[in-house]
Amino acid sequence: MxxxxxxxxxxxxxxxxxxxxxxxxxxxxxxxxxxxxxxxxxxxxxxxxxxxxxxxxxxxxxxxxxxxxxxxxxxxxxxxxxxxxxxxxxxxxxxxxxxxxxxxxxxxxxxxxxxxxxxxxxxxxxxxxxxxxxGIPIIKAVREGLAANRIEWIAGIINGTGNFILTEMRDKGREFSDVLKEAQALGYAEADPTFDVEGIDAAHKLTILGSIAFGIPLQFEKTYTEGITKIEPQDVEYANDFGYRIKHLGVTRMTDKGIEMRVHPTMIPHRRLIANVDGVMNAVLVNGDAVGPTLYYGAGAGSxxxxxxxxxxxxxxxxxxxxxxxxxxxxxxxxxxxLVDLPILPIEEVESAYYLRMQVEDKPGVVARIATILADSQISIEAIHQKEPAEGDSTVPLVMITQTVVEKRLNDALAAIEQLESVSGQIMRIRIERLDG
Amino acid sequence: MxxxxxxxxxxxxxxxxxxxxxxxxxxxxxxxxxxxxxxxxxxxxxxxxxxxxxxxxxxxxxxxxxxxxxxxxxxxxxxxxxxxxxxxxxxxxxxxxxxxxxxxxxxxxxxxxxxxxxxxxxxxxxxxxxxxxxGIPIIKAVREGLAANRIEWIAGIINGTGNFILTEMRDKGREFSDVLKEAQALGYAEADPTFDVEGIDAAHKLTILGSIAFGIPLQFEKTYTEGITKIEPQDVEYANDFGYRIKHLGVTRMTDKGIEMRVHPTMIPHRRLIANVDGVMNAVLVNGDAVGPTLYYGAGAGSxxxxxxxxxxxxxxxxxxxxxxxxxxxxxxxxxxxLVDLPILPIEEVESAYYLRMQVEDKPGVVARIATILADSQISIEAIHQKEPAEGDSTVPLVMITQTVVEKRLNDALAAIEQLESVSGQIMRIRIERLDG
The missing domain is CATH 3.40.50.720 (NAD(P)-binding Rossmann-like Domain)
Structure with a gap:
């Protein structure tokens, strides 16, 4: 075709x-x-x-x-x-x-x-x-994925520029105007930043979310819109003292009296997942009567x-x-x-970094012998700690983090280490994923 | 019809x-x-x-x-x-x-x-x-929402029972077997918990995710599966010392050699959003070549x-x-x-809790007068802090958090407070959303 x-x-x-x-x-x-x-x-x-x-x-x-x-x-x-x-x-x-x-x-x-x-x-x-x-498929999630639900409310960080500014203000105690200039230099904010910092861009998006959540016509002019330009560094600090983070949220909610549609700076308890969405990233939290809260996170802008x-x-x-x-x-x-028949790798061929914990005798030379075995297998150690012995115990836990290694090579090295007289029992291992791209 | x-x-x-x-x-x-x-x-x-x-x-x-x-x-x-x-x-x-x-x-x-x-x-x-x-629409997200992408990898917390156990072990330093018993009592884990704690349930799900990500036939038997039964409280603690959290992850990744499909305990840097997904909740992190990382969070089980x-x-x-x-x-x-024409509420009719910051004279009776005005408007104060004055300043910031109040009533009370001689300038206000249901 x-x-x-x-x-x-x-x-x-x-x-x-x-x-x-x-x-x-x-x-x-x-x-x-x-x-x-x-x-x-x-x-x-x-x-x-x-x-x-x-x-x-x-x-x-x-x-x-x-x-x-x-x-x-x-x-x-x-x-x-x-x-x-x-x-x-x-x-x-x-x-x-x-x-x-x-x-x-x-x-x-x-x-x-x-x-x-x-x-x-x-x-x-x-x-x-x-x-x-x-890039977050939020329209699809609300319109199709949550079609069983009476949506109760949606709260979203839906403007990356604003979230970048608030994140920098919190992380570094900086002033709004100062961070805005940097955001403009980085290309996150337009030369005229009004749409972003005054919440107009977020209000456009919230208007759409409200309509698909509640089945109402689009009504941008009724969406309350308040920007982040008045937030002072001390507000960020005091919010933190109370256990909150300040985010520029779009909120739409079904109430008995009608539908709320509002964009404004908002304090959220810092333990909420969405309170930890930082920098230019976006996230939308949707509460449905059947599914409960679901959250969708990703890049909200960019090419x-x-x-x-x-x-x-x-x-x-x-x-x-x-x-x-x-x-x-x-x-x-x-x-x-x-469909294609790509091979699925046996676990021995998978590469990973590892956390290792072994119980070793607390005497000179033990760590050196273990390190030598790892080095001979070309396994690099990123960090190593010898922990305190339990009371009355002559052995101590030795924990380490390796750099990336193919599993088979690690298996062989650990088998050799387990043969050492000064190492007792099996070595505990947990794979590490940094999930950073 | x-x-x-x-x-x-x-x-x-x-x-x-x-x-x-x-x-x-x-x-x-x-x-x-x-x-x-x-x-x-x-x-x-x-x-x-x-x-x-x-x-x-x-x-x-x-x-x-x-x-x-x-x-x-x-x-x-x-x-x-x-x-x-x-x-x-x-x-x-x-x-x-x-x-x-x-x-x-x-x-x-x-x-x-x-x-x-x-x-x-x-x-x-x-x-x-x-x-x-x-309840997370993850199949729809990967199969439709991310259809533009070459998926690079997916990493998911896709078994709520396992995540509940690991969360309890971390939060309270408890033993695996002890928490498992509680999970069974709470109905989170089956009488025979093998499918959950040995990773078989997660491997079923990962098999499906791998197929829709990479366009390969379903091959459950090739998915590597390792449970969480061997994790000791000390591993949880040591992981924490290194800046990691232990999660039971399903990981599928496209590599030059083939496709990785594996379920096992995994250490993740604690600042990653997915490392903070706790209790019985699920989350799936998908990395696409165009969209970058996106995350989908919600209840992974339940009626x-x-x-x-x-x-x-x-x-x-x-x-x-x-x-x-x-x-x-x-x-x-x-x-x-x-579509229905539900009313959209004017912001004055919206209810919210508030953070308030005002600059007040540092002398007796000021706070009492402010509190009286709020009380007369039936606005309850949840917390109130008087901050240190800036050097050489005779006024101090007074910050407080109110309980929920309809905006119009707050507006009137704040207008009255701003009239007080001992209060200078405008009162800063930020709405608070607890986002808890």
Whole structure:
């Protein structure tokens, strides 16, 4: 089957990331979607070819309306941002019978009701996972994954810039204005940071979350919005004294009187998982009556994280176009004919760092002998501690952390160490995962 | 349109929860799914009617095969567990052209390849969100939400019993066997805890995660499995000294040599979010090449959390049967005609606890006057601290935390306090959310 032809509006941070992800992971994505996905046309006023891959297959113009009107194209990805001409482009694409994927939170929050009605009328899909919390599939989680629940409330850290600023203020006792300048230098905050620090960006996202949680029309103008500009370092410190952290939260809650929709600085008990979401990361906590609290964490902005959500939406659309409706999502994520028989490694071939604990005689030379055996097996020690003996015990626990080693080599070395007279019993071992990428 | 008729196999913890959720949230679920969902038949050897709602509409028998053969039923929910007769029932349901939803991790990990091939052949769906991490929509996240990514690795706390035991060992320095007994008494662990503490349950789940991450057939027998029974309190303590926490992780990773699939106790740096997932809660950390790390947290077991995932799968099936394929999932989660115009509360009507900071003169009677104004407005103070004055300053910061109050009442009281001569400038206020249910 021919690849699905996609038109991309915008080749900036997210547009470029989307082209790059669709190019780099083309095979894997096609195995999942059941059909290739090709960006054939793109519209951009300016772009940097050195940051883009797969450009040879893309016809680029500066006329976004020409892309939207191109009859070959089945799906339009709108990544221009802002209200206009994004609204006109999206409505035109819908009118032309094209499916639309967008990351534009302002557009959906302000004009979503109109856009969805048009999509309904023309029988096309409009997908907007990337509009809320970047790469975190939170729209899918609420709209599908939690469909059994009466949602009680949602609370989210849904603006990375604001969270970066608050994290720096707490970690280093810095002033708001000082951190804001750094965030701008790092590219986390725009030259005009109003949308981020005054909560407008978060309010756009919260408006969308509130609608999908409670089944109400989008009403951005009723969302209460308060920024973080007035937070002083002493508030951060005093909050800490009370056992709280300050986060810029979007909160929407169903009450007997009506629905709360509000974005403002919020103190949260420091032991809550979401209170420990730091830096530019986002997290959304959803409380459902059946499932209880669930939390979704990840990068809320950035080129490829946002592209991840955009591309997932494109895959959703293609799956609906491609597979029979009763098998839209393949059981094992990849289409049945696309499973591969990669080897699964025996545990002896897995590499890991290790914690080791052994009971050794408390006398000179023992540690040296053990260290020599490890060194001979080229196993590096990162840390080693000899603990206090238990009362009346002539042996002591010796604990250490190794650097990464293949398991088989460790097994052989530990077998040799267990043979030593000065080592009693079996050596306890626990694998270490740093989970840092 | 008539409700979709569903047959339920099993009325135990999860089966009962599913019936209760589908009964309690029937309206909300129908507004999302586009059609009512009715359990019309159930099979159970024994059940406790006092714990079940909606039984009046359910015909109950002890013959599960009769339910599977009933021509009126479109969807079968299998919640019996175990390999047999679950396998035979599911295969028969598929052969009869019925869609299947199951929470049975053992069945999918062991017989999934056979079951999915049969489903493919008969054009029906088999959904199994509840088989991994209970109420957390992790299958959906990996299979759909992260479809753009080359998944690099997944690491998950996917057995709540094991995590409860390790959390208690750390928090209270207790012995494994001692905590296990408590977990059994609390109903977290089975009388035969082997599946939980030896990692077999986690290995079933990891097998499924590995397949959907990497597009490989299910291969439970190749998953390395090691339990937590050998962990000593001193290991927990020494891990802590090194800056780590011990968690029972399922890890699957793509390497150049092949795929790692392993369940074992693992030390993780204590600052990682997943290291702070405690008690019976589950969390899965997924690293994709585009999105980076994302984490999914929630209840991994229990009656209604698991029922939440089962029911979401049923909604997925019904949405595919009901809506035109191009609009399977409604834009705003609820079907377009089912949006409601609930009021959105003005911020003055929202209730919240508050942190307040004001600058006051450091002399007798000031705090009393402020407290009186708050008391007259029926605003209770939970904590109050007077801080040290800055050098050469005759005023001091007074900070307090109030109990919950409606915002309008607080506004009025603060306006009165700001009028006091002994209070200078504006009062800083930050709302407090405890996020505890």
């Amino acid at each position: 021919n690849p699905v032809k996609v038109g991309l509006l915008g080749l900036g941070t997210v547009g470029g990331g989307t082209l790059n992800v669709l190019t780099r992971n083309a095979d894997e994505i096609a195995r999942r979607a059941g059909r290739g996905i090709q960006i054939t046309h793109a519209a951009a006023k300016a772009y940097d070819p050195s940051k883009l891959s797969g450009l040879d297959k893309v016809e680029i113009s500066d006329d976004a309306f020409a892309v939207v009107d191109n009859p070959e194209i089945e799906i339009i990805i709108e990544l221009i941002g802002g209200y206009s001409p994004a609204r006109e482009l999206v409505l035109k694409a819908i009118e032309n019978g094209k499916h639309v994927v967008t990351a534009n939170k302002a557009l959906i929050a302000m004009h979503g009701n109109e856009i969805f009605a048009a999509a309904q009328k023309h029988g096309v899909m409009v997908a907007f996972e990337a509009a809320v919390a970047g 490829e994280p946002t592209a991840s959500a955009v591309t997932a939406d494109v895959v959703d659309v293609v799956r609906a176009l491609t597979t029979d409706s009763e098998n839209r999502v393949p059981h094992l994520a990849f289409q049945p004919g696309e | 008539n409700p979709v008729k569903v047959g339920l196999l099993g009325l135990g913890t999860v089966g009962g929860g599913t019936l209760n959720v589908l009964t309690r949230n029937a309206d909300e679920i129908a507004r999302r799914a586009g059609r009512g969902i009715q359990i019309t038949h159930a099979a159970a050897k024994a059940y406790d009617p006092s714990k079940l709602s909606g039984l009046d509409k359910v015909e109950i028998s002890d013959d599960a095969f009769a339910v599977v053969d009933n021509p009126e039923i479109e969807i079968i929910i299998e919640l019996i567990g175990g390999y047999s007769p679950a396998r035979e029932l599911v295969l028969k349901a598929i052969e009869n052209g019925k869609h299947v939803v199951t929470a049975n991790k053992a069945l999918i990990a062991m017989h999934g390849n056979e079951i999915f091939a049969a489903a493919q052949k008969h054009g029906v769906m088999v959904a199994f969100e509840a088989a991994v991490a209970g 209604e959390p698991t029922a939440s995932a089962v029911t979401a799968d049923v909604v997925d099936v019904v949405r595919a049967l009901t809506t035109d394929s191009e609009n399977r999932v409604p834009h705003l989660a609820f079907q377009p005609g089912e």
